[in-house]
Every structure is written in structure tokens, then in C-alpha cells.
Amino acid sequence: MKLRDIQKLLQAEVICGEDRLDTEIDSAGASDLMSDVLAFGKPGLLLITGLSNAQSVRTADIIEARAIVYVRGKKPDKEGAELARKKGIPILSTRFMMYRTCGLLYSHGLPGIIETEEKKQR
Amino acid sequence: MSEKNGLFQKFEIAGGDFSRAGSVSTKIKEILKEIGIEPSVVRRAAIVAYEAEMNVVMYARKGEFSLYLTPHFIRMNIKDEGSGIPDIDLAMQEGYSTATDEMREMGFGAGMGLPNIKKNADKFEISSEVGKGTALDVIIRLNQAGKE
Secondary structure (H helix, E strand, O other): OEHHHHHHHOOOEEEEOHHHOOOEOOOEEEOOOHHHHHHHOOOOOEEEEOOOOHHHHHHHHHHOOOEEEEOOOOOOOHHHHHHHHHHOOOEEEOOOOHHHHHHHHHHOOOOEHHHHHHHHHO | OOOOOOEEEEEEEEOOOOOOOOHHHHHHHHHHHHHOOOHHHHHHHHHHHHHHHHHHHHHEEEEEEEEEEOOOEEEEEEEEEEOOOOOHHHHOOOOOOOOOHHHHHOOOOOOOHHHHHHHHOOEEEEEEEOOOEEEEEEEEEOOHHHOO
16 A cells, blocks of 8 residues: 555645655554554554654654554654654654544555564465 | 774763653664664664663663674663662563653653563663662674674
């Protein structure tokens, strides 16, 4: 699924990374706990979170997430937005809540991290 | 264990400075990436660095992060001056946390930090003195020769 499809599906605003909407996304994970993301995140993942401070962008950078979706209409703070631009990490902001965001993406075929791993092992 | 023929850099971490928290780890990741270390190893080192840096920011007055890079391993020493850990075994348990609301609002303090560091390390040592501070010594091997 392309990031552009995700943006349309979530009716999301593009905060940064307009030029990267053709990026292919093949797995997603959702959490507000950055330590959980650090523990279970895989490179290339779409990070769905309600935590919109700079730490979410740093975490995305550390685990090499491909893009971030902020839920409940959240926007990054100034530092987070600057870091995302510098690191080339696109950020989308959707007004949908976490549950709906995940449900929409999942039902349109975007799997979670563990399922992507299972598929590779098969 | 020899640390000659390598790279050594020292970084200062300011305790309580949540706005800059993570900047040392971002820098370390950039250094390792530029040198051409294998991406999966860079990632593990970056996770260790980030969790360790966050611990200093959250629980200490200040800390010192030393990065050593040799042809065989990455070594990270993180020493802080802070409250220290009264019960290390308890702190190593996933989910155990003494975090404040402010820390949790940053997305941390879920009791995953030290277990995450240990999980990504090939060698992990921790020592702590209550009222003085905590020291971590982490080694990530770059190849079989990095074994002691």
C-alpha cells in the first residue's frame, strides 16, 4: 500500500514529506509507548501513535520506521516536525482515533509487523 | 580487550532536559551509519543508546556517554550522577517502573528500558549506588572476533 493510499483512507493531512507519498508501506504498528515501539518495531514500519512530541520522531528514526501517522488530529511540536524533515520521515495527521485508524488500514490489507514476519517464514 | 585502532567519543547528557532527550543517540546512530556498520547492528546500538540516554534524562542530574568503536565491537559506557537503583533485579523486570507522569507523557517509563537494552546487547553489565548514580557497560559485537 502506498503512503498516498493511506493518506486518502485516513483523510489525513500531510504534515511533512509531501514528496514521499509514493513510498510503499508493507507493515504497521500502533503504540503510544515508545519503549514498546523500540522493543518490537521493525525497519520499514508505519508507526501509528497518539504521542506527537519529538520523542515519537526520534523513535521512528531509531527503528527506521518509514512514516508516522498521528491519530486524534495530533500535530508534531516544532522540534518533532523539524527532526522529521531533517530525517526525511513523512508525517500524516488523521482526526480518526487509534482504533479506527488501525481498523481501516488492517481491513484494507495492511498487516501488522508480526504477520509480515510470519509470512516471510512460510 | 584492546580498544586501540578505534574511535572514541564522549557525549554529555543533561538530566531533566526532555526537549533535547535523544539527541545523543541520534548522533551516535549517524556516526555508526556513516562508518558503514551493518544496518541491523546500527539499529541495535541505536536502541541501546536511546533507552540509556532516556534513563539518564529521566532519573539523573547528568550523565556521560562514551562510545568506543573497534574493528570487532561497539562498546557503550553510560555513567550518570543521580538517584541510583535500589534493586537492580527488580528494575530489570519488564514492566517494573518508578516513572513519573511527565516521563510517561514522553512515551517512556513503561518499565521496558533496561530489558530492551539487555535484549539488544551481546554483553550487558549494570552497577548502581543509591544516591550516587548508575553505570551501564554494553558491548555489541561486529563479528565473531568481537567475542572475548
